[in-house]
Amino acid sequence: MNKVFFVGAGPGDPDLITVKGRDLILRADLILYAGSLVPRTLVEQARPDAQVVDSSALDLQQTHELLRACVRAGGLAVRLHTGDPSLYGATREQMEMLEADNIPYDIVPGVTAAFAAAAEARRSFTVPEQTQTLIITRRSGRTPVPESETLHALASHHAAMAIYLSAGDPEGLERELLVGGMDPATPCALGHKIGWPGGETVHCELRDLAATAREYGFTRQTVFLILPGELGAGAKSKLYDAGFAHMYRDAKTESEE
Incomplete structure (x- = not known):
């Protein structure tokens, strides 16, 4: 699959990544990750022949060139971001560069x-x-x-x-x-x-x-x-209140309770 996937790695616990995100890591030909923010244990699951690159010392153009080269060679690239890719990341700029080069990409959310x-x-x-x-x-x-x-x-x-x-x-x-x-x-x-x-x-x-x-x-x-x-103490949620009716449940009266 010649495509880039922006994958949310979660906050640090390697188990707090989606099943889809972990599956992509296992399949990727290239994994780009920020070593200071993403746990090394996640990228250690990569295929032995996969290219794994710590992007901490790279600029935007350098990371783009790696992604572009991988996809144009018919590979699957994973750009692994800490937390969720949509929050305080540089995904917007990266996506614009991929679009300019007509490179397909998708985003896999993560736990922030x-x-x-x-x-x-x-x-x-x-x-x-x-x-x-x-x-x-x-x-x-x-x-x-x-x-x-x-x-x-x-x-x-x-x-x-x-x-x-x-x-x-x-x-x-x-x-x-x-x-x-x-x-x-x-x-x-x-x-x-x-x-x-x-x-x-x-x-x-x-x-x-x-x-x-x-x-x-x-x-x-x-x-x-x-x-x-x-x-404050706050009210109870209505969702499971026996006296609150919705499309899946009728409300109970006080006598029924």
């Missing part, structure tokens, strides 16, 4: 760190009647953020948040969320190197977010979960 961290923390982003919205964002840094998407502006919605690429300045992160009107007692979970050996998750309140990050040395590879829905 926010969802792996929520699972590890045993927390839910959405809570009935408390919050039903999740904002995935980051602080402005070397990659700027639009003015309308500053953290204090987004915090004013009081929605759940998953904040990436912001561990270098936890004090600024905490300050912006508080300026945006979030309750200082808002529960937070800090997921550091989720899925990797030595990774951990810690809990705190928003007022202690920066101090907690500093205490544990979380200066990079950390996703911050801001969970305002956990402040």
Whole structure:
């Protein structure tokens, strides 16, 4: 199959990859992966004759040339991205270059760190009647953020948040969320190197977010979960409420219960 597949590798745990993604790794003629972000155990499953290249030292044109050469030789190429390819990756530029060269490609989604961290923390982003919205964002840094998407502006919605690429300045992160009107007692979970050996998750309140990050040395590879829905008890979901009817189930009356 002469085609490129962008495959989400998940957050670090080699088991947190889709069956389809793992199957493509086993079949690939070329695997391009970022060695600093993708677990080596994933690419060790490649065929003995497959070309496996760490893209950490390569630029965009160099990675494109490898993909193009593989496909034009009739091969199957896997571009292995950490987490999910659609989030904070460089897939858009790569896809444009493939399209310009009429090279076919597909995308296989992956588990992003926010969802792996929520699972590890045993927390839910959405809570009935408390919050039903999740904002995935980051602080402005070397990659700027639009003015309308500053953290204090987004915090004013009081929605759940998953904040990436912001561990270098936890004090600024905490300050912006508080300026945006979030309750200082808002529960937070800090997921550091989720899925990797030595990774951990810690809990705190928003007022202690920066101090907690500093205490544990979380200066990079950390996703911050801001969970305002956990402040209230919240209502129960209607999905399994015996008194709630839907197309597959009739509602029970109090006498029937």
